[in-house]
Amino acid sequence: MATRIRPSSKRCAVIGGSGFLGRHLVEKLLGKGYTVSVFDIRQSYELPGVTFHQGDLCDKQALLTALQGVSLVFHCASPAPASDDKALFQRVNIQGTQTVLQECHKIYYNKDRLNSIKEMLLVLTSSASVVFEGTDIKDGREDLPYAKKPIDYYTETKIEQEKLVLKACDKENGLLTVAIRPHGIFGPRDPQLVPILVDTARRGKMKFIIGDGSNLVDFTFVDNVVHGHILAAESLRPESPICGKAYHITNDEPVRFWDFMSDILVGLGYAAPRYHLPYTLVYGLSLLLWLLSLLLRPLVAFKPTFTPMRVALAGTHHFYSCSRAKQDMGYKPVVGLKDGIRRTVESYPHLRHGA
Numbered sequence: 001m002a003t004r005i006r007p008s009s010k011r012c013a014v015i016g017g018s019g020f021l022g023r024h025l026v027e028k029l030l031g032k033g034y035t036v037s038v039f040d041i042r043q044s045y046e047l048p049g050v051t052f053h054q055g056d057l058c059d060k061q062a063l064l065t066a067l068q069g070v071s072l073v074f075h076c077a078s079p080a081p082a083s084d085d086k087a088l089f090q091r092v093n094i095q096g097t098q099t100v101l102q103e104c105h106k107i108y109y110n111k112d113r114l115n116s117i118k119e120m121l122l123v124l125t126s127s128a129s130v131v132f133e134g135t136d137i138k139d140g141r142e143d144l145p146y147a148k149k150p151i152d153y154y155t156e157t158k159i160e161q162e163k164l165v166l167k168a169c170d171k172e173n174g175l176l177t178v179a180i181r182p183h184g185i186f187g188p189r190d191p192q193l194v195p196i197l198v199d200t201a202r203r204g205k206m207k208f209i210i211g212d213g214s215n216l217v218d219f220t221f222v223d224n225v226v227h228g229h230i231l232a233a234e235s236l237r238p239e240s241p242i243c244g245k246a247y248h249i250t251n252d253e254p255v256r257f258w259d260f261m262s263d264i265l266v267g268l269g270y271a272a273p274r275y276h277l278p279y280t281l282v283y284g285l286s287l288l289l290w291l292l293s294l295l296l297r298p299l300v301a302f303k304p305t306f307t308p309m310r311v312a313l314a315g316t317h318h319f320y321s322c323s324r325a326k327q328d329m330g331y332k333p334v335v336g337l338k339d340g341i342r343r344t345v346e347s348y349p350h351l352r353h354g355a
């Protein structure tokens with residue numbers, strides 16, 4: 001017979017714990033004395049205090065095994081936003097999240113529980129982009145409506161996922177949920193922002209600024225995102241105002257998109273972009289290219305670098321207010337933007353110009 005693990009408030013699970021944010025979260029949790037079950041389709045590292053469970057989010061049995069003995073779950077698994085596989089996004093972000101909710105209920109309601117679980121706590125990593133439709137957002141608060149016309153499948157399914165998780169918050173039935181909405185996460189080991197930027201620069205395509213370059217954007221150092229998740233988990237109680245709500249977590253230091261990109265590029269020894277191109281022209285071209293890539297898909301597979309989503313992000317304002325997180329859970333960024341950029345640049349020696 002399998003040994004039953006007694007739940008403890010210092011035991012938690014991180015779904016998607018092999019990923020960029022997930023691993024930083026796991027490392028911080030270990031430092032705070034938690035033991036962690038990681039559930040992911042891949043295992044990318046080993047650490048004392050971490051038990052790995054390799055499996056797909058939609059596999060109920062595998063997930064249930066990983067959640068045994070746990071009363072705090074962080075869900076930060078998702079397919080990469082750059083994918084255009086609609087079915088994959090729907091399966092992982094929507095069905096997979098439904099499975100997480102069902103299995104959390106199952107753990108709570110396990111009749112022969114040795115349990116004594118007071119509540120199951122679920123912290124979802126959502127995204128501030130659930131309200132982004134490709135037009136300016138300045139100091140956006142959490143009460144902005146969800147995007148009616150989401151710009152890609154990633155955003156579309158992140159919206160559904162967040163709705164599911166917040167709706168499932170049910171104090172009577174012992175499931176407490178909260179959604180963290182970070183924006184533009186960066187830091188050591190990020191597989192997206194810096195690698196894509198450097199790749200684009202190496203191919204000679206980072207010479208142009210899209211628009212006039214004055215658009216302000218939030219970028220969030222990964223440690224601040226982790227801090228927001230842990231604060232949320234540790235504030236999540238039935239009487240807490242955070243139950244069933246979404247929270248923006250950013251560096252709270254909006255910066256010009258192109259200054260941020262230039263700081264990273266120059267820090268790694270590449271030239272900063274200098275020439276300006278009109279936003280509408282580049283956005284129109286990116287739409288055409290995207291349509292072309294869909295039409296030609298059966299014959300040739302090509303992935304445009306400048307997708308409509310990236311162009312929209314590069315040419316509009318999108319920064320968000322964190323005042324709700326400050327007020328309800330005492331959030332304050334722990335690493336400033338300048339320091340975050342320095343630490344990030346130093347962590348990529350292999351991506352330096354000429355390396």
Ligand SMILES: NC(=O)C1=CN([C@@H]2O[C@H](COP(=O)(O)OP(=O)(O)OC[C@H]3O[C@@H](n4cnc5c(N)ncnc54)[C@H](O)[C@@H]3O)[C@@H](O)[C@H]2O)C=CC1
Binds near residue numbers: 016019042055126
């Ligand atoms: N990177 C960013 O700028 C932002 C990310 N987010 C959200 O943060 C979360 C973490 O993102 P990152 O760490 O950047 O991505 P990542 O790609 O590094 O990590 C995602 C992890 O999920 C795992 N995963 C994917 N499909 C799975 C499945 N079917 N079953 C089990 N595990 C699966 C992957 O193997 C990976 O380890 C995601 O939910 C993402 O939507 C939100 C805002 C901004």
Ligand SMILES: CC(C)CCC[C@@H](C)[C@H]1CC[C@H]2C3=C(CC[C@]12C)[C@@]1(C)CCC(=O)C[C@@H]1CC3
Binds near residue numbers: 129192196
């Ligand atoms: C080619 C250049 C115009 C841009 C290169 C950098 C981009 C790869 C990144 C700039 C803003 C980033 C961002 C995300 C992914 C990487 C960028 C597009 C997200 C879409 C990741 C997932 C989210 O939830 C929102 C992010 C917004 C910012």
